[in-house]
Amino acid sequence: MYACHPSAYRDESIRIDESRKPFSSLPFQVMAEAHLYYAGDESPGLFEVRTGLFRLSRVTRNGRRYVVGFGYPGDVIGFCPDGVHLSDCEAVVDSAVIRHPTETLTSCRADPRAHQALVRAALREIQEMQDHCMLLGHNLAHERVAAFLTRLGERIGQPKGDSVAFDLPMSRLDIADFLGLTVETVSRSLTILRKAGIIEIRNLHRIVVLQPVRIDALAEPDPRVAPRHTPA
Amino acid sequence: MYACHPSAYRDESIRIDESRKPFSSLPFQVMAEAHLYYAGDESPGLFEVRTGLFRLSRVTRNGRRYVVGFGYPGDVIGFCPDGVHLSDCEAVVDSAVIRHPTETLTSCRADPRAHQALVRAALREIQEMQDHCMLLGHNLAHERVAAFLTRLGERIGQPKGDSVAFDLPMSRLDIADFLGLTVETVSRSLTILRKAGIIEIRNLHRIVVLQPVRIDALAEPDPRVAPRHTPA
DNA sequence: CGCGAACTTGAAGCCCGTCAACTGGCGTGG
């Protein structure tokens, strides 16, 4: 029994002090490309992302990969109903997380404040997945990419006047597998946005949204709908 | 403040006895086409589906509808992170639910057993949404329909020898909006499955899966992946 | 500077959305 996948401990990573359970809220480092857990692993608990970025992915029987989601700072990752993970969880860049034991989610006795926060995080996750399903369900490729960039800007963007700049740590393939597209289509969509003057691609992993308003319009249709209260 | 949308109370519906909160675990009836809640409503709590079927849907700004999911018997519906619903929830057929106050999910003090069950339900929901995203992300139309029928068979099917029969209470449009397709494509896909001898369409709302093995194969790629444990 | 990986761009084919016509089931009313 270990709190986190061994590969995450390599080199400068800090080992969790198991004696502190169930209140081991020490942040610890996870190196880029280290896994927090693999599909098939018994759940090591939940992780609150402090810095960096995580990629949650599944591989289908026939070898296709699907990126279920990304974990940004502030997100909680590692939800898992049956104690065994179905997805891999890998740090995209050097990151730091805080571990929360599963019991903190399931019981409010140990740490009521953390419990509340984890339940809320789970509910947010459900809603985000719904948003994402809507995106995958009926949006064009460039709309999906636009929505993705918008979201990224909200989460990790640094506003600078009218524009918003941010790093794009993941590869084009990660984005494609997340948005249900191919690398080529993602690339073409980025080109479309760039040629339209909506974004600037400083380098492969640095994006500047020059016209947030226009990219928001593309990310439409917005799932957040106005109250529409017309009972019989 | 009401426990559930007024329109759900019409006629033979049973009003919730608010004095029983927070342990009002009386099942109550919801008529076909009655709403449990609307987008914009303050959350009336969680609902455990006992019988029938619910449809959760959102309408986008530009008028497109998206079916976020269905609530089968045994499911818990009504999760909502910020106290306000973004989706409509409507009974597809006459149904019965048990209401659980939101506090039962957020705190384990009132009813520890129900609390555990609701947390698990939320985690299952996350996983199901992930499965669904994979389906929307990279499956062909007839694969999506096949996966949908497979799931339906698992949830409400009556096995009869080798085959599995079940009602299809929702419309083709519901299915289409759920699978990110059009009515026409759903119809074509069903025809493909029928002509291949995989399913039989008794009538518009009665399906018999004649060859569960073949429909499972189509519903591939299966998201549940075998453990693949190869740390450095 | 040179190499490989990642990304971009181009061309062709296919799946699915759109538009349109047709079919079938069901309730109404003559």
Next chain:
DNA sequence: CCACGCCAGTTGACGGGCTTCAAGTTCGCG
């Protein structure tokens, strides 16, 4: 009892967007 009409579903033809395959280009690192 049958005719009609409406609605849901099915089927067909066409066009467009995305995937696939292939080649070219850029980026990053030794």
